[in-house]
Amino acid sequence: MSGKFEPKQKVELDPPKDDPISLDYLSKCDGTHEGYPTYVAIKGTVFDVTGNKAYEPGASYSVFAGKDASRALAQSSLKKEECRPEWEDLKPEHKKVLDDWYTFFSKRYNIKGKVATDSANL
Template sequence: MSDNTEQSKKFQPKTPVELAPPKDDPITFEYLSKCDGTNEGYPTYVAIMGTVFDVTGNASYTPGKGYHVFAGKEPNRALAKSSLKPEDCIPDYEDLPDNEKKVLNDWYTFFSKRYNVVGKVKSEGSSNL
C-alpha cells in the first residue's frame, strides 16, 4: 500500500483551489439529472460514490466537450473503467474488480481536491441518505 501523503500529493491541483466546507444536503437523482449543463439556472454537478461535486465553470463538462457525458449523473462505472460511453455512466460499481475500484477511488480523490462538495445523492422514496 502506498503512503497516504504521497497519494495526496499525486492529485494536488497545479493551481491551489480554495474549497468551501463540504455540504451533505440530500440531492435526488431527479435534481442531479437537471444539473447536466443544459438547463439554464442549474449548476453542473457530477456525483461519485454518492458525493455530489459542483463542476460548474469547468468547460470540460459543458455540452459538446469530452466530459459532458458525466454531467448530471453518478458515473461511477464509467470513471472506474476510464470510459466515456454513455451506457457506462451508471452508479453501480460494486461488482467491478479491485483495480477498477481503485481507479474510481482515485477519481474521487481528484475531484475532492478540485471541486466543492454540495451534497449527497439521495434515492427517491428513501427516508435516509
C-alpha cells in the same frame, strides 16, 4: 503519495455539504438547463463542476454531467451507458481507479451533497 492528486494551483474549497440531492435534480445539472449548476456524482457524492468547460454540453466529459458516473470513471469509459452509480461489483483495479477519481475531484470541486437514495422524500 498525498501530492499525487494536488491541483497545480491552490483551490479554495467550501466545507463539504451533505444535503440530499434527488436524482431528478441531479439530472437537470447536466449543463443544458439554464439556472442550474453542473454536477457530477461519484460514489454518491455530488461535486460542483460548474465553470469547467470539459463538462459543458458537447465537451469531452459532458457525458458525466448530471449523473452519478462512478462506473464509467472506474472503467475510464466515456460511454453514456456506463455512466451509472453501480460500481461495487467491479474488479479491485477498477475500484482503485474510482477511488483515485474521487480523490482528484475532492481536491478541486466543492461537494454539494449526496445523491438521495429515496427521492420520494425530497
